[in-house]
Amino acid sequence: MFERFTGSAREVVRGAAARAERGGESHVAAEHLLRQLLDGSGTPGAVALAAAGVDSEERRAGVVRGLDEARRRGGLTKSETEALAGIGIDVAAVVDRVESAHGPGALARRRAWRRGRTRFDADAKAVLERSLRIALGRGDKAIGDQHILLALAAAPGIPAEVLADHGATYAAIEAALPAVQRAG
Amino acid sequence: MSDATELAERAGGADPREGLRAVAALRRLLEQLEAVQVRSARHQGWSWQEVAAELGVSRQAVHKKHGRR
Numbered sequence: 316m317f318e319r320f321t322g323s324a325r326e327v328v329r330g331a332a333a334r335a336e337r338g339g340e341s342h343v344a345a346e347h348l349l350r351q352l353l354d355g356s357g358t359p360g361a362v363a364l365a366a367a368g369v370d371s372e373e374r375r376a377g378v379v380r381g382l383d384e385a386r387r388r389g390g391l392t393k394s395e396t397e398a399l400a401g402i403g404i405d406v407a408a409v410v411d412r413v414e415s416a417h418g419p420g421a422l423a424r425r426r427a428w429r430r431g432r433t434r435f436d437a438d439a440k441a442v443l444e445r446s447l448r449i450a451l452g453r454g455d456k457a458i459g460d461q462h463i464l465l466a467l468a469a470a471p472g473i474p475a476e477v478l479a480d481h482g483a484t485y486a487a488i489e490a491a492l493p494a495v496q497r498a499g
Numbered sequence: 500m501s502d503a504t505e506l507a508e509r510a511g512g513a514d515p516r517e518g519l520r521a522v523a524a525l526r527r528l529l530e531q532l533e534a535v536q537v538r539s540a541r542h543q544g545w546s547w548q549e550v551a552a553e554l555g556v557s558r559q560a561v562h563k564k565h566g567r568r
Binding site: 389390391394395396398399401402404406409413417421422424 | 517518520521523524525527528531532534535538539
């Protein structure tokens with residue numbers, strides 16, 4: 316699959332893995348892919364993200380904050396948090412209690428990195444596979460970072476939810492692509 | 500529909516989607532809480548046997564899931 320990735324897509328994949336390693340985590344998650352995409356500039360993915368609404372340093376910081384908050388909640392999305400509120404569980408209160416006993420970010424902690432290569436977790440793998448299907452579906456010959464961005468926005472989960480909170484829904488990103496591909 | 504009515508319907512309603520979502524979310528929260536508590540117990544010197552006994556599972560199961568910590 317990777318031989319079909321463009322330079323920009325490879326950069327996102329490599330950068331996401333480097334982020335996970337720097338953070339001492341054993342697995343690359345979908346959120347690492349999005350964090351890496353947010354740092355890009357001039358690539359089709361970066362241009363599409365800006366065109367879909369994440370177009371300033373402030374908004375990019377807002378997306379990062381959204382990812383950080385979700386991580387602090389132990390990876391629960393807002394809709395999961397609401398579902399739990401529906402049965403009487405206040406996730407914010409749970410997070411506060413756990414953090415006061417076990418330290419800040421206690422629920423955010425992931426398994427520590429061990430020797431060997433950093434691996435992609437199931438969600439991140441699914442994102443990369445989906446980016447291939449999306450590229451094929453659109454009749455694009457190579458997989459660029461814009462396809463990874465679409466794949467992140469396509470599946471329910473934290474990256475899609477945080478992106479949509481900032482206007483970058485799948486539809487908005489898709490609508491931005493023709494101009495991007497002409498430019499790129 | 501007013502906010503109050505909507506809230507009441509959601510909380511007491513019989514919509515399976517809401518209920519199932521809550522169960523799935525609870526499972527995820529449970530996994531995170533378990534990881535926090537097992538890590539804490541191990542840091543405080545608990546044996547796998549002791550951790551397993553409190554969780555009500557076998558020592559092998561807890562070790563396989565949380566091993567090397």
